[in-house]
Amino acid sequence: MSGSEAGSNAGPEPPRPLGAEAEAEAEAAAEAGGLALYRLNVDGFLRTVSGAWLGDSLLTVLRDRLGVTAVKDACEQGRCGACSVLIDGRLAASCTVLAADADGTRVVTVAGLGASGLARAIQARFLSEGAVQCGFCTPGFVVAVTELLTRRPDADDQEIREALAGNLCRCTGYGRIVAAIRAVQQERGILPIGGEDDVEWHP
């Protein structure tokens, strides 16, 4: 997915109407088969999950059961950050979270960040600064950067590096990603005048 899609048309499918009766039926069926049935709040929509394997990660359930492809699947070991989401506002790798344990939390993917002006600005700067090449890492980065700039709008270079250490990018070499973040800060009047020297990242 490219950065521009993320905010607008990659939203979740509308929640399927599930009457109390149908739900009870599904529950009975799931219990009989020993399969999990629970609800996940994904990007503000309550989604019912049935038939999932007990050990399924949140990543697997989001993509394979709920069709939420805004989260990317790469390492499934918590190492690359492609599957980053917010859980109750905290950044997490959805492949290290048990789906059934996320029942009762608020899960936000890149698609659910769309309404906030900050997430839009980040996506726009990722595009204009060349921080998107193949784009595979972008959804995870946008979630991580949005979380960072919400918490620390004036994050400096070291803080940015620390906060993004869990997100891998194989294409950009990170320089353009940091430049995009600096551009967002500048645009919002946060980066001090003369801070432009920091925009280029010399590892």
Place this chain on the structure above:
Amino acid sequence: MHWSASGMLRPSTVGEAVEMLSAARAAGLEAALLGGGTDLVPALRAGQRQVQTIIGLRRVLELRVRGAGADRLTIGAGVTYTDLVGWSLSPGLARAARVVGSAQIRNTGTVGGALGSARPASDLLTFLTAADAEVLTVSPRGPRRQPLARFLAARPEPDALVTAVRLARPGGPATYLKIGGRQAAYPAEVSCAVVVDRVRHTLACAVGGIGRQPVRMVEAEAYAQAAVDWATGTVSSAAAARFADLVTEATQALTPTLPVGPHGSARYRIHAAGVLAGRAFARCLNPAIARPALAATLLPAAPHSDFLRPDTFGPDTPHADPATPHVDGTGPQGAR
């Protein structure tokens, strides 16, 4: 209590959790406790663990408590690394927590999970070993408190839940250093914690990654006790080198038990243990030790000298500045 045939149980108290754990075991089901899931979920996915029941501890609010008494700190099993990072009551622990994995892992991984997984170079366990921490558990036989070292050495009790760890309030400087692959993706190869108590005139040093569990450096600790000028809490620069040598010797004696990792030969681990210990010691007691002199003492034609070069892992790089996290020289771009 909420029972479900799906296999996912979500207790809301410690009592319920312990009951569920023993009920599942009595029914012949393989059960696992779930903290954040950073170790368990990938292991389930990879088929390394097979379980029929999972007891999720997320809703057990009493495990999320972090408290301070007159002379002790208590940290609940549900506390995450991120919760510890900003904790001013234990700067040493905060420092160890800050260099765990990535933001994603620190937000998710818990203290209880670290004890359950008991990794040989776990950052938290290495620090807590130096801090003489105790582990609090609850099982059907009731609550129990035991020293961390004994908890780690014993066979795990399959029906016990770790509820908290407890340690003394700090009585002096403490530091924590680690080295290994890319920090955000891989736990440390070798880790070292030094905890100084200027009130009781003691120094504790634990090294992780050189045995099944972090090991206390008893000889080096005894040397330090005599070498430190306790009135000022400082040492001579020669003392740091001697301290490092004693740690290297002690580690060498452990060689047969050294774990073998993809990057860490026994020789490498022995060398790294000495280097980390010397640096941690100097940071706590003699920040003024001239950097080039320290580097020269500690890095003579090292077998992996590129790994330990001051510019990738030294006090004079921004990465190793005490205020910054990537002590092993990794950033988003990865040092290697």
